[in-house]
Amino acid sequence: MTEVVSFRNVGVRYESGPEILRDLNFTLHRGSFHFLTGASGAGKSTLMRLLYLALRQTRGEINIFGRDNIRIPRDELPAIRRKIGVVFQDFRLINHLTTFENVALPLRVAGVEDLQIRKNVTELLEWVGLGDQINAVPSRLSGGQQQRVAIARAVIGRPALLLADEPTGNVDDRIAMRLLYLFEELNKLGTTVLIATHNRQLVRRFGHNQWLLEAGTLHDITHSA
Amino acid sequence: MAFRSQPSHLPLDSDSSTRFLPSIVALMVALLTFSIVGLAALHDSVGKWSGQIEGSLSIQVPPTGMADREPEEREQALQATVDDIIEQLADMPGISRIEELSPETMSALLEPWLGPDEIVSELPIPRIIEITPETGFNFDMLERRLGEIAPEAVLDDHRIWIERIADVAFSVELALMALIVVLFGATMLSVVFATRSGLSIHRTIIELLHLIGAQDSYIAGQFARHNLRLAFFGALIGLLIALPVSGVIAWLGMRAGWPIPTLVFSPLFIGIIIAIPFVVAGVAQMTAKRTVLRVLRRML
Numbered sequence: 001m002t003e004v005v006s007f008r009n010v011g012v013r014y015e016s017g018p019e020i021l022r023d024l025n026f027t028l029h030r031g032s033f034h035f036l037t038g039a040s041g042a043g044k045s046t047l048m049r050l051l052y053l054a055l056r057q058t059r060g061e062i063n064i065f066g067r068d069n070i071r072i073p074r075d076e077l078p079a080i081r082r083k084i085g086v087v088f089q090d091f092r093l094i095n096h097l098t099t100f101e102n103v104a105l106p107l108r109v110a111g112v113e114d115l116q117i118r119k120n121v122t123e124l125l126e127w128v129g130l131g132d133q134i135n136a137v138p139s140r141l142s143g144g145q146q147q148r149v150a151i152a153r154a155v156i157g158r159p160a161l162l163l164a165d166e167p168t169g170n171v172d173d174r175i176a177m178r179l180l181y182l183f184e185e186l187n188k189l190g191t192t193v194l195i196a197t198h199n200r201q202l203v204r205r206f207g208h209n210q211w212l213l214e215a216g217t218l219h220d221i222t223h224s225a
Numbered sequence: 226m227a228f229r230s231q232p233s234h235l236p237l238d239s240d241s242s243t244r245f246l247p248s249i250v251a252l253m254v255a256l257l258t259f260s261i262v263g264l265a266a267l268h269d270s271v272g273k274w275s276g277q278i279e280g281s282l283s284i285q286v287p288p289t290g291m292a293d294r295e296p297e298e299r300e301q302a303l304q305a306t307v308d309d310i311i312e313q314l315a316d317m318p319g320i321s322r323i324e325e326l327s328p329e330t331m332s333a334l335l336e337p338w339l340g341p342d343e344i345v346s347e348l349p350i351p352r353i354i355e356i357t358p359e360t361g362f363n364f365d366m367l368e369r370r371l372g373e374i375a376p377e378a379v380l381d382d383h384r385i386w387i388e389r390i391a392d393v394a395f396s397v398e399l400a401l402m403a404l405i406v407v408l409f410g411a412t413m414l415s416v417v418f419a420t421r422s423g424l425s426i427h428r429t430i431i432e433l434l435h436l437i438g439a440q441d442s443y444i445a446g447q448f449a450r451h452n453l454r455l456a457f458f459g460a461l462i463g464l465l466i467a468l469p470v471s472g473v474i475a476w477l478g479m480r481a482g483w484p485i486p487t488l489v490f491s492p493l494f495i496g497i498i499i500a501i502p503f504v505v506a507g508v509a510q511m512t513a514k515r516t517v518l519r520v521l522r523r524m525l
Contacts, residue, residue, distance in 0.1 A: 056525065078439060081436060081437065082437070094234060109434065109438055
């Protein structure tokens with residue numbers, strides 16, 4: 001199976017503080033689906049930042065799409081980042097842009113044609129139930145709606161790797177299920193998915209691989225959960 | 226120059242720099258325009274003065290040692306000296322014209338100070354010989370010849386004071402050129418400051434754009450377009466302020482008898498003035514782009 005991401009003895013510390021993550025060893029294969037669980041402060045967000053190339057490890061080796069992350073030249077990072085879709089815990093929507101423009105952002109920076117953008121974004125917004133909020137700015141949307149916009153933005157570019165940090169934290173069960181089905185659909189098309197969540201019920205219902213991050217170390221609990 | 230070819234993902238229009246930058250650019254461009262107009266006027270005058278250095282000179286023949294003579298006898302002696310000088314210098318190479326200033330012209334020149342003709346004719350006033358030299362005329366040779374013909378005669382070629390004024394004017398010209406450079410520098414620094422402030426304000430959006438795969442050039446392009454627009458707007462305002470003010474100053478100068486510098490009507494000068502907003506906007510655009518790229522290179 002094709003390796004999308006692999007970690008070897010990875011450790012992270014901030015300045016001279018203690019290691020937040022230590023001895024991480026894992027591989028994400030193409031088309032795999034993992035849930036990442038762990039208590040608050042266990043290091044889930046730090047691990048996510050490593051994966052979406054916003055942070056570099058202090059030790060160990062990270063391979064992403066076959067490239068050693070430390071050796072990727074700066075001007076090649078955007079092309080690699082375009083293969084990664086990220087749903088941030090705090091959404092990070094751009095407040096002065098409409099729902100449509102927020103979702104279209106990854107396509108715009110990739111230089112996709114306007115016509116194509118309009119078609120794809122409109123379709124996706126209908127799918128996530130935001131077809132009637134296409135021209136609304138984030139401040140006019142509820143928390144759940146903002147979260148769906150963030151998810152739509154993460155998946156609009158059909159990423160090879162989808163990383164989601166608490167993607168269902170602000171939505172009701174019905175919408176949460178709908179969003180998870182969207183992630184599954186993408187997964188079936190070959191997208192590797194890693195979802196950090198507290199929602200144990202959701203994890204159990206979908207039955208994918210489960211990792212537990214505890215005190216900075218990673219444990220595979222797929223079969224013990 | 227396309228001001229807006231794609232939607233801006235950075236809310237730069239709401240920044241304080243959006244108000245600050247056009248104002249500072251307008252001020253700089255107004256000062257820049259004044260400097261350029263001043264430079265043109267001064268350059269014109271220096272050119273004219275330099276022409277005058279070669280354009281005219283005069284010889285004073287004073288009635289030295291004739292104080293005790295009768296006026297008629299004194300005038301005859303002076304006339305003889307003047308005639309002698311004119312005769313001997315007339316065939317000197319490089320002199321296109323030599324003639325004595327007529328008594329009427331002398332009287333007219335002296336009348337404001339000495340009163341009516343009758344008094345002038347009774348005073349021991351020097352005679353003046355005017356010479357129009359050709360280009361490249363040898364002044365030193367003239368000075369030597371004059372010393373041989375009439376040692377008491379004084380060659381007044383206006384060169385010293387005109388040269389001094391021209392030197393001062395040239396120094397002012399250099400100072401104005403330096404001022405233009407400083408103004409450009411100050412404009413660029415203002416752009417750098419505004420851009421850095423924008424980068425700092427929008428750091429989270431810039432980080433987001435990076436994370437979704439935006440190239441540095443894409444982000445820098447947004448700042449560059451924004452600053453191009455603001456600087457062009459500011460420069461137009463500055464120009465619209467400076468030109469009428471310069472016109473009023475020129476009008477007041479004309480009323481005071483100053484000559485109008487012909488250079489300000491030349492196509493080169495008009496071209497330079499028209500180019501100011503475009504050059505300033507282009508410089509602002511490039512400065513913003515380079516500043517953003519330099520800062521982004523330090524980010525992951």
